[in-house]
Amino acid sequence: MEEWFGQQWWDKRSVLLLLTTILVFAPLISFKRLDSLRYTSALSVGLAVVFVVITAGVAIVKLRNGSIEMPRLLPELVDQASFWKLFTTVPILVTAYICHHNIHPIENELQDPSQMKSIVRTSITLCLSVYLATSFFGFLLFGNHTLDDVLANFDADLGIPYSSLLNDVVRVSYCIHLMLVFPIIFFSLRLNLDGLLFPYAIPIAFDNRRFFSVTVSLMGFIFLGANFVPSIWDAFQFTGATATVSVGFIFPAAVALRSIMVQKNKICWFKVQTNSIRFVLFICTRVCPNSLMLPVSSW
Template sequence: METSRMEGSMHREAHQTQNGLQMEAPTTQGTCSVILHTISAYAEITNITMFERVLGMKRVDDFSPRLFPDLNNGGQSFFNLFTASPVIVTAFTFHFNLHPVGFELKDPLQVLSATKVSVILCATIYSATGLFCYLLFGDSTMTDVLMNFDESSGSSIGSLLNDVVRASYAIHLMLVFPLLNFSLRANLDELLFPKKVSLVNDNKRFFGLTFPLLISCFLAAIAIPDIWYFFQFLGSTSTVSIAFIFPAAIVLRNVNGISTLKEKIIASVMFALAVATSVIAISTNIYSFTETEEA
């Protein structure tokens, strides 16, 4: 009796489950869920796994893409967005070299088109680098992406691509450093020797400024363990000032009386946003740095 009662109960539960599945199957929500799940699984297999096989690497942790930052850590991830913004701005800060480049051109107005092309190329390269690195390493992506490529892979193609990435970054530094060092040396010369002859005509002063700057940059590159800290504080202070605060201040000051009301409003908004972002970024940097030291 008891056995037959249990069998009857099991048959009824199975029948109810089957009916529930049959009722749920044709609904739009269930169909969309299946489609979205299939698309996401296909995208993960075709994109991420392909990169892993080509490079011969494995991601350390699985991850799920997020549209919004994770706020379970007290909102720290949200405030890190204010830190990331100045770092991104640092990559596009080239204001101090616009005039020297324009003076070297036959038509100084060509610097406008050159600037547009440069910004588009840089934005494309930066976006592609960030996208593919995140697809490859996921949540294991480090602040210095080159550190992700330090791990040796089991394939010869992966090792070759690692060497290509390192070599390309070395060439990038060789091409970029002279441009940045040129502006730094020129501004430092005007600050220390305002009444001296031009630096072009004084070789002793030229080498006297160049070698200390080279040594200082070399020692700083060795001493700073993670370049992210450098870009955090540099991006939230000097870069924000050069890219946003100083241009807005020039428009608001309006020495020549050519700024319109619309330009002044835009400059005021830009000035306020830059100051607020800088303050939040600096506070977040200090908090993150102290938390890391305590840990």
């Protein structure tokens, strides 16, 4: 913002976050149905594709001009710290493929729930394609100078015509993309938090007071956290190593094990009941054989 408008009172981080929360997030998180965010979600996907197209286009142009150097194909490990730093990418990769929390809200709003499997496959395939294309062309374009955040590489001259314009388009489009993705994540977060706090209440969509209070409280907490977290990558690494691992792996496994145990308990209880009935019938047939017309073998 300072590059475009100079140093202003409103270009501080806290002020920009407040304006974004009021002008962008507040209207989008006020929807009570996930279906209402379908257009903003489609736009966010389109903006991610724009980022990939520009990165690929610049890389191909520079490749044809012969101005791209051969990048290093293996990481440079100079000490133990650099080795352990490789594992900091794992939480970010895990975060990139976490979509479990949106499955049930989307499925509940589908007219045909059987479409959910194809929706999940299409979404994961699209995300995988975007991630692979971004990583490939980004590393091809910047090579050994690729930063942890590839967006930071678009602050410098790309070495092609209209470089400054392309840099601005990439940064603005990706910024809007992130802002439009947030309401979808917030929808599931609010729904699950409400389920934890009010497990026996009516759905939050039918209670305006509870909907407003949970939304404001949760958004206020996120706003304060965004002001104190120094970098988005710190947040990704922390949540990727804790919350996303739980949502993606631990909780589904726990639910599956729980359902198996419940099923086994039902089977065991059925066997106990069956054996008890058999025992009662056996005693009755021995004490009073003519009192029962059903043979024991029918059980």
